[in-house]
Every structure is written in C-alpha cells, then in structure tokens.
Amino acid sequence: MRILWNETLRTGIPDIDRQHQEFFRRTGEFYQRAAKHRTREEIVEMLDFLTRYAHEHFREEERWMDLHGCPAAEQNRVEHEEIVETVATLREMLREEGSTEGVAHVIEQRLLDWLAEHIARVDAQLRDYAPQTSVPAGEDAPGPGGFHAG
Ligand SMILES: [Fe+2]
Numbered sequence: 001m002r003i004l005w006n007e008t009l010r011t012g013i014p015d016i017d018r019q020h021q022e023f024f025r026r027t028g029e030f031y032q033r034a035a036k037h038r039t040r041e042e043i044v045e046m047l048d049f050l051t052r053y054a055h056e057h058f059r060e061e062e063r064w065m066d067l068h069g070c071p072a073a074e075q076n077r078v079e080h081e082e083i084v085e086t087v088a089t090l091r092e093m094l095r096e097e098g099s100t101e102g103v104a105h106v107i108e109q110r111l112l113d114w115l116a117e118h119i120a121r122v123d124a125q126l127r128d129y130a131p132q133t134s135v136p137a138g139e140d141a142p143g144p145g146g147f148h149a150g
Contacts (some may be wrong), residue, residue: 002031008077011065012132019057020119027112043100044109047091054084061123068129072122075087075138079118086111 003009005024012019030038030046039071090111094103122123 002030002113003120009119011064011123011126012130013126015083016057016061016064016123019053019060020123023053023057023115023119027116030112031108035108036101038100039102040094040100043094043104043107047087047094050087050111051091054080054087058084061126064130065126068126068131070126070129072125076122079122083111083115083118086114 006023009020011020016089026046026049030042033042062077062080064070065076067098070076090103090107094100097103
C-alpha cells in the first residue's frame with residue numbers, strides 16, 4: 001500500500017519535514033508514469049535525487065536524532081546504510097540492463113515504498129523527542145544546536 005504524506009509523519013523539525021515532503025512529491029511524480037513508460041533519463045534523475053537525498057538528508061536527520069536522544073537513532077542509521085546500498089545496487093542494475101522497466105519496478109518496490117514506510121515507522125518517532133515548534137514546514141526555523149532535549 002502506498003503511503004502518502006500526512007500529518008502523522010510530521011517530526012516537528014521543519015527542515016526534516018520539508019525534506020520528507022520533497023521526497024513524497026518526487027515519488028508522486030515518479031509514480032504518475034507506468035513503469036514501462038519511464039525513460040532512462042527519468043530513472044537516472046530519480047536515482048540522482050535519492051543519492052543526494054541520502055547524502056544530505058540522512059546525515060541531518062541522524063544529527064537531530066542524536067541531539068534529542070531519540071531511541072530510534074541506531075535503527076535509523078542501520079536502515080539508512082541499507083538504503084544507500086540499495087541505491088548503489090540499482091545504479092549498477094540500470095547500467096547493466098537493456099530495458100528500464102524492470103529497474104523502474106525495483107525502484108518502486110525496493111526503494112520508494114520502503115523509504116516511505118521507513119519515514120512512517122522510524123523517522124516519525126522523532127516527534128516524541130524533539131521540542132515541537134509551531135512553525136509549519138516550509139518556513140525558517142532554528143537549526144540543530146539551538147534546542148535542548150527535554
Ligand atoms: Fe530516516
């Protein structure tokens with residue numbers, strides 16, 4: 001079952017929520033085209049986005065979890081590593097396969113659905129440990145370091 005962005009996914013950290021929303025937006029666009037109609041460029045673009053996302057967003061999210069002593073921090077790190085490996089495997093698969101349809105299916109099933117589920121199951125736990133601000137995602141808020149857990 002596909003997970004869509006909803007309020008239960010909000011962590012209360014505007015930067016993180018904004019990045020998660022961006023992930024769901026990009027995923028939604030990707031799903032708008034059937035796997036067999038996806039071009040190689042669209043797949044490369046998605047994998048590029050996920051590589052960047054993993055590099056920047058994962059690191060930032062891990063810092064926030066550490067800062068607030070979130071018990072899911074270790075699990076989060078382990079799953080992030082697995083996701084990074086999966087992205088690398090898919091890049092390899094795209095290089096080797098002539099057709100893009102199979103790769104597009106695997107991206108959906110092994111990466112996008114999994115990441116959405118990860119956000120709901122692991123990332124959303126941050127909400128109970130991070131001080132909640134009333135700033136909606138999309139507006140400026142203090143970065144890590146300005147808050148104290150408690
Ligand atoms: Fe995460």
